[in-house]
Structure formats: structure tokens, C-alpha cells
Amino acid sequence: MKILVGYKRVVDYNVRIQVKPDGSGVVTDGVKLSANPFDDIALEEALRLREKGVAEEVIVVGIGPANLTAHLRNGLAMGANRAIHVTTEDAVQPLTAARVFLKLIEKEQPGLVILGKQAIDDDANQTGQMLAALWDRPQATFAGKVEIADGKATVTREVDAGLEVIEADLPAVITTDLRLNEPRFIKLPDIMKAKSKPIDVIEFGSLGVEAHDHLKTTHYAAPAKRSKGVMVKDAAELVAALKQKGLL
Amino acid sequence: MSERETMEYDVVVVGAGPAGLSFAIRLKQLKPDVNVCVIEKASTIGAHILSGAVIEPQPLDALLPGWRDNPPPICIPAGEDQFFLLSKTGARKLPLPPGMHNHGNFIVSLGALCAWLAPQAEALGVDVFPGFAAADNIYNEDGSVAGVRIGDMGVAKDGTHKPGYTEGIDIKAKVTVLAEGARGSLTKQLVKRFKLDADSDPQGYSIGIKELWQVPAGRATPGKIVHSFGWPADTRTYGGGFIYHLDGDRIALGYVSGLDYSDPEYKPWEAFQQWKHHPLIKPLLEGGSILSAGARAMATGGFQSLPKVEMPGALLIGDTAGLLNVPKIKGTHQAIKSGMLAAEHVAETLDTRGFDARLRGSDVMAELKKVRNVKPGFKKGLWFGMANAAWETVTGGASPWTLKNKADWSSLHKLGEYDEPERDYVQRTLPPRDRLASVYFAATEHDEDQPIHLHVADTDICATKCVEEYDNPCTRFCPANVYEMVADETQPHGKRLQINSANCVHCKTCDIKDPYEIITWVTPEGGSGPNYQNL
Numbered sequence: 086m087k088i089l090v091g092y093k094r095v096v097d098y099n100v101r102i103q104v105k106p107d108g109s110g111v112v113t114d115g116v117k118l119s120a121n122p123f124d125d126i127a128l129e130e131a132l133r134l135r136e137k138g139v140a141e142e143v144i145v146v147g148i149g150p151a152n153l154t155a156h157l158r159n160g161l162a163m164g165a166n167r168a169i170h171v172t173t174e175d176a177v178q179p180l181t182a183a184r185v186f187l188k189l190i191e192k193e194q195p196g197l198v199i200l201g202k203q204a205i206d207d208d209a210n211q212t213g214q215m216l217a218a219l220w221d222r223p224q225a226t227f228a229g230k231v232e233i234a235d236g237k238a239t240v241t242r243e244v245d246a247g248l249e250v251i252e253a254d255l256p257a258v259i260t261t262d263l264r265l266n267e268p269r270f271i272k273l274p275d276i277m278k279a280k281s282k283p284i285d286v287i288e289f290g291s292l293g294v295e296a297h298d299h300l301k302t303t304h305y306a307a308p309a310k311r312s313k314g315v316m317v318k319d320a321a322e323l324v325a326a327l328k329q330k331g332l333l
Numbered sequence: 334m335s336e337r338e339t340m341e342y343d344v345v346v347v348g349a350g351p352a353g354l355s356f357a358i359r360l361k362q363l364k365p366d367v368n369v370c371v372i373e374k375a376s377t378i379g380a381h382i383l384s385g386a387v388i389e390p391q392p393l394d395a396l397l398p399g400w401r402d403n404p405p406p407i408c409i410p411a412g413e414d415q416f417f418l419l420s421k422t423g424a425r426k427l428p429l430p431p432g433m434h435n436h437g438n439f440i441v442s443l444g445a446l447c448a449w450l451a452p453q454a455e456a457l458g459v460d461v462f463p464g465f466a467a468a469d470n471i472y473n474e475d476g477s478v479a480g481v482r483i484g485d486m487g488v489a490k491d492g493t494h495k496p497g498y499t500e501g502i503d504i505k506a507k508v509t510v511l512a513e514g515a516r517g518s519l520t521k522q523l524v525k526r527f528k529l530d531a532d533s534d535p536q537g538y539s540i541g542i543k544e545l546w547q548v549p550a551g552r553a554t555p556g557k558i559v560h561s562f563g564w565p566a567d568t569r570t571y572g573g574g575f576i577y578h579l580d581g582d583r584i585a586l587g588y589v590s591g592l593d594y595s596d597p598e599y600k601p602w603e604a605f606q607q608w609k610h611h612p613l614i615k616p617l618l619e620g621g622s623i624l625s626a627g628a629r630a631m632a633t634g635g636f637q638s639l640p641k642v643e644m645p646g647a648l649l650i651g652d653t654a655g656l657l658n659v660p661k662i663k664g665t666h667q668a669i670k671s672g673m674l675a676a677e678h679v680a681e682t683l684d685t686r687g688f689d690a691r692l693r694g695s696d697v698m699a700e701l702k703k704v705r706n707v708k709p710g711f712k713k714g715l716w717f718g719m720a721n722a723a724w725e726t727v728t729g730g731a732s733p734w735t736l737k738n739k740a741d742w743s744s745l746h747k748l749g750e751y752d753e754p755e756r757d758y759v760q761r762t763l764p765p766r767d768r769l770a771s772v773y774f775a776a777t778e779h780d781e782d783q784p785i786h787l788h789v790a791d792t793d794i795c796a797t798k799c800v801e802e803y804d805n806p807c808t809r810f811c812p813a814n815v816y817e818m819v820a821d822e823t824q825p826h827g828k829r830l831q832i833n834s835a836n837c838v839h840c841k842t843c844d845i846k847d848p849y850e851i852i853t854w855v856t857p858e859g860g861s862g863p864n865y866q867n868l
Binding site for chain 1: 338340376377379380406407442444445448460462464465483486487496497499502504547550581582624625773774776778864866867
């Protein structure tokens with residue numbers, strides 16, 4: 086079985102996000118970029134399935150500009166067998182990403198697609214669900230535990246009410262939640278090995294995917310600064326303060 | 334236990350700063366078939382480096398002749414130079430000392446410059462590995478340096494192995510090049526082991542604390558360079574500030590405190606924040622916001638403190654050797670030049686022997702010799718220091734004498750032996766409010782569940798002798814509030830040391846200034862530490 090893994094590059098979670106002074110976006114120049122943490126979890130899960138003998142090949146997929154290669158090499162260093170780089174200079178919205186994945190699925194015929202439940206830049210949480218619908222295959226989102234046997238995936242989902250266990254026939258789309266696993270550290274010798282692993286470069290335009298944006302961003306703004314708090318001595322004072330504000 | 338994995342290179346470079354990257358680039362230009370790798374503890378190139386920075390471009394011209402057509406992202410030609418002596422409310426404009434004319438120079442972000450150099454090294458075939466910390470030196474049977482050991486990943490605070498534990502590998506090389514920056518943790522061990530400082534004065538250091546601000550449109554004058562000394566430092570403390578106007582309504586500013594200060598109550602971070610409130614500076618910043626902040630020690634001992642820079646199997650280059658030119662307040666050009674010189678040496682010989690003589694015979698050293706007496710003169714106070722600096726400048730360093738440097742840890746006076754200077758400080762209104770708020774702008778990150786990377790040999794001293802003698806200066810000299818004395822009734826003075834190692838910004842000040850020499854800074858897990866943006 087082949088596993089296709091979405092591997093998006095985002096502004097690192099440690100970076101303090103700054104909105105450009107003109108509100109047209111967030112600053113990405115000189116800013117550390119790294120793999121979307123949920124995608125690292127997706128890749129780790131795929132690698133574990135391969136190590137268990139469930140899968141033979143793990144393919145990482147990135148959609149983005151030419152310099153995405155270094156990022157995909159990290160995925161290869163972590164252990165993926167090969168990478169597919171769909172090149173585009175434009176920002177890619179969830180529906181477009183899902184359509185790109187569908188094209189790659191038609192070509193690669195994977196038994197499983199694992200994606201992060203969301204990317205920490207736009208927090209859309211849509212690509213996996215849209216892909217399952219387009220592909221007309223089952224989806225198991227927010228996975229906290231995955232077991233594969235007899236052509237079925239048994240997935241424990243992290244839902245608001247607790248944990249939900251579902252079975253999905255393969256091929257299927259799984260999206261990962263935070264507690265699914267802890268991704269491994271990359272080892273130096275594996276970085277060297279990754280240099281000789283193949284990266285297929287596919288021009289976005291050649292896929293025949295409609296590229297228009299379905300969402301329009303009007304402007305970006307930083308959240309309003311929290312105003313200064315008041316210290317209260319005891320519960321009575323707190324109640325009085327809340328009442329004064331009309332909150333009680 | 335299985336044998337530790339090993340990778341072999343002809344040359345391994347520790348540190349992807351201007352020295353290490355220039356070395357690697359030059360070596361590959363001269364000898365494309367040499368295998369060279371650069372390892373860097375920051376998670377991304379440039380994330381741990383911090384400098385003013387105004388740089389002299391000549392070494393870059395020599396290294397990368399076409400660089401001006403493809404400049405680094407922040408690169409503003411130097412404009413007007415100004416130099417001020419500050420009092421609390423006033424500023425007297427002084428004539429520029431000759432070393433501080435910046436015409437033809439560029440204001441850069443050293444972090445952005447390194448992030449721009451690294452891919453150029455990679456294009457030449459250099460393997461650059463960010464996110465890997467060189468935790469130890471390794472040696473051959475004959476005692477020569479054999480390379481470095483990468484730190485283990487996934488070790489818990491108590492030393493046990495977490496599920497993701499990954500043993501660090503050994504990188505073996507014919508030549509190991511230390512380019513760690515000031516007070517490198519591996520360099521420190523090598524200096525001791527090979528007695529590299531036997532014939533030199535102790536190294537001296539300063540700490541620079543910097544912030545990058547986004548200011549309201551129209552306030553910044555791109556290229557403008559302002560330096561100041563005087564307030565808030567008292568005349569016995571060496572300190573000065575810089576304001577560099579960038580493009581995009583950004584201003585880089587910082588304050589440098591000599592770590593040879595003697596006042597046990599001195600707070601370098603507070604001095605910086607005070608300085609920001611001078612009437613010359615505050616109006617520039619009001620209404621703006623901080624983009625990034627950090628701190629880093631720099632070597633200021635210069636000519637007489639330069640240790641031997643070669644040993645069997647290894648070389649020192651850049652600021653870990655200590656090549657910064659204090660009166661010019663610049664080290665980047667020296668770092669690049671020493672890196673190139675070392676590359677030429679290694680390309681010719683694939684050996685370390687003879688590099689020390691080569692460096693000492695070069696213009697890198699000639700430049701340091703000229704100014705060797707300027708910084709030590711300030712030991713006798715501001716006014717003597719200025720008069721001495723003028724004399725040394727006029728004579729071009731031709732004085733027949735060389736003033737001595739002392740170790741910074743030894744310069745701290747004990748409580749009661751030092752009359753506290755009158756701290757003419759103001760009420761602060763500009764952010765950040767305190768050091769914790771400042772660390773937030775350094776975006777520093779350490780996995781909390783890892784061994785503490787600040788080794789204090791004997792914490793009993795902290796709770797007893799140090800309370801009495803120095804009032805725990807670590808709680809003041811650290812710009813990131815790593816060291817804290819917390820209440821503990823079982824201790825003689827009712828408090829004990831707590832190390833908030835996750836706050837550390839890797840400036841190395843504690844390793845330098847602690848008066849008992851019991852703090853040792855070692856590398857935390859690779860990729861930990863600050864995430865500076867354009868510092």
C-alpha cells in the first residue's frame with residue numbers, strides 16, 4: 086500500500102506573527118518556516134504504518150514555490166520514500182489543494198491519504214474533508230489513534246464529547262489530531278540520504294486544476310490589545326466589579 | 334549498547350555565523366572536492382545571531398564579488414553618522430572618532446545576512462545542518478581534535494530517555510573549525526585543554542542587548558547611524574548605545590555594557606531600557622512596536638587577549654577567537670576575513686599548523702594591534718578612557734606599551750567594597766515592562782523536559798556566600814531572567830537558586846560574569862533557543 090501525506094510549510098509556531106503595516110498579510114520575510122505540526126504527525130503516522138509492514142511506500146506532497154524543495158527534503162530525511170512537489174507561486178486555498186490531491190491520487194492510487202487536520206497558518210480545517218468528498222471515499226478526521234487491518238482503518242477520533250471510534254473502508258482520508266503521535270527527530274545521516282531521494286516536480290498548470298480563489302481576504306489585523314486589568318482583593322469586590330460593568 | 338553512528342568529513346565547522354559560512358564558502362571556492370559541513374544549534378540559520386550591525390563590505394567583495402547585485406534582504410547604505418555624549422536630559426554632539434566613519438558601509442541584519450549566505454554555501458556543495466548542537470569535542474588517540482559530538486535529542490530533565498530519544502552522532506573530520514561566536518562552549522573546553530591562552534591576557538567581553546522596532550511612518554531616516562555613550566552608565570561603567578535606521582520604518586537599537594563592570598548591583602538590561610527613555614531616543618519609539626529582541630555577549634579583549642588560534646586538529650575563527658574591533662564596534666568584517674584566511678590555509682595544507690602565525694601576520698591582527706589600548710583605558714573611568722582613546726587614535730596605536738586585560742568575572746566588587754553610584758534613572762513607559770516581556774520578543778523556546786543546560790557546579794555557594802558577598806548578581810546580569818532566587822526556608826538566607834533555563838537566549842553572559850566561575854553554559858537540545866527575526 087502507498088500512503089500519500091500532505092506536507093505543508095507554514096510560519097513556525099514559535100514565531101511571533103506580525104501583520105504587515107499595510108494589512109495585506111503577515112510578515113514572512115526573514116521568518117522561520119517549518120512543517121505544519123499536524124503534517125509532521127501525519128508523516129510520522131505513515132512512517133509507523135510502513136515500519137509495521139502495513140504500507141510499502143510513503144510519499145510526501147507539497148504545493149508551493151520552487152524553494153519548497155528544502156522543506157520536502159526534511160520530509161524525506163524524516164523517512165518518506167519520495168516527494169511530489171506541485172509548483173505554484175500563488176497561495177493555495179483548501180478546495181484547490183483538495184483538487185490537486187485528487188489528481189495525484191488518480192496518478193498514484195494510494196491506499197491511504199493522511200493529512201493534518203488543519204494548517205496552523207490559515208486554520209481552515211477543510212482540505213481533508215473536501216478531498217474525501219471529491220474522491221468519494223470515507224473520511225476519518227481528528228485521528229488520535231489509527232489501526233489498519235483487513236482493508237479497514239479503525240480510527241479513534243478526538244471529538245468534543247470524548248473519543249469516538251469509527252471504521253472506514255480503505256482507501257480513505259485520515260486527518261491527524263495532536264495526540265496521535267510524537268514525531269521523531271531527524272538524524273543527520275538521514276539528511277544526507279534524503280539528498281538522493283527522488284522529488285517529482287509537477288507544474289501546477291499541468292494538472293488541469295481550476296485555480297481561482299474561492300475566498301477573498303479583505304485585510305489582516307492584529308487582535309486588539311487587552312486593556313489593563315484590575316486587581317480585586319476578595320470575592321465580594323470581584324462581584325461588585327462585575328456588577329458595575331453590567332456583567333452580573 | 335550499539336556503536337555511536339559516525340559521519341566523516343574533511344572539515345567540520347561549528348557555527349553558521351559570518352565566520353563559519355565565509356570559511357566554508359571560501360574553502361569550496363578554492364577546493365571544490367573537499368567535503369565540508371557546517372553545524373548550527375539554531376533551528377534555522379540566523380536565529381541565534383545578533384549584532385548591530387553596520388558592516389564594512391570589503392571582505393564580502395572579496396568573498397562574493399557579485400554580491401552587490403544580489404544583496405541580503407536588509408542592506409541599507411550607511412548615511413549620516415552622529416556621535417553623542419549623553420547626560421540624563423541632554424545630548425552633546427561630539428566629533429566622530431575616525432574609526433566610526435561609516436561612509437561606504439552598510440546597515441544589515443546579521444541574522445538575515447547569514448540566512449542569505451547559507452544557501453550560497455550550499456550551492457557550492459557545503460552541507461549546512463541547522464538544528465544540530467555540537468555538544469562536545471571528540472579526540473583522536475594522539476590527543477588531537479577528531480571532530481565533534483552532536484547532542485542527543487529526546488532526553489528528559491532527569492536524564493532518562495523519552496520515547497523519541499535519538500542518540501547524537503559523531504562527526505569526524507581532519508580539521509575542526511570552531512566558529513561559535515563569543516565564548517563558544519566547545520572553544521572554552523579547547524582553550525583549557527590545549528592551554529591556548531597561556532601567552533595571552535584573559536579574554537574580555539561586553540553584552541549587547543538589542544531590539545528591532547517598527548515605528549510610525551516617516552520617523553526613520555534609512556541609513557542614519559547614531560552612537561552614544563554617557564548616561565545611563567556612570568563614569569566607572571563602560572556602556573554605549575546604537576541607533577540604526579533601517580528601511581520600512583524600522584529602527585534597530587541596542588545598548589552595550591562592558592562585562593568588566595565592578596558594580597555588583599548593575600543591571601545591563603535595565604541600563605538598556607533606561608537609555609531608550611533618553612529624550613534623544615524616546616520620541617523615535619513612542620507609538621511604535623517591538624518586532625524582535627535579544628542579547629548576545631561579544632569578545633572585546635582584542636589584540637592582547639587573542640588566544641592561540643590553532644591546536645592539533647582544530648582552528649578558532651571569528652569572535653570565538655575574539656577578533657572584534659572595539660573602537661569600530663564591528664566584528665563581522667574580521668569574522669569574514671579570518672574565515673577566508675583559515676579557508677586559504679586549510680585549502681593549501683589540510684592541516685591546522687601554521688594558521689596562528691598566518692592570522693597574526695595578517696591585516697586582521699594589524700587592525701586589532703592599532704586599537705589594542707583603547708578599551709582597556711576605560712578601566713580607569715570614562716574621562717581617562719576618552720583621553721587615552723584620543724591619544725591612541727592620534728598615534729595610530731604606536732604607544733610602546735600594551736595595557737593589560739583582566740578576566741571579567743574577577744572585576745566585580747563585593748557588597749560594601751563599592752560605593753553604589755547614583756543611578757539617575759527615570760520612570761519607564763516604553764515596552765517591554767520587564768525581562769520576561771522581553772524574552773517574549775526573542776521567541777525563545779526550549780522543551781521544558783530536557784536537562785538544564787546551565788550547569789551550576791555548587792548551588793550552595795549561591796545560597797550562602799554569594800548572597801553575602803555579591804547579592805546574587807546572576808539575577809541581574811542575565812538579560813532573560815534565567816536566574817532567580819526563590820524563597821526556601823531551609824536555606825541559611827531563606828532563598829535558593831532557581832534556573833529558568835527555558836528563558837535562555839544563549840548570550841553566554843552568565844558563563845562569563847559569574848564571580849565564582851561556577852556557571853557553565855552547555856548546548857541544550859539542538860534547535861532550542863531564541864528565534865530572532867532580523868536581528
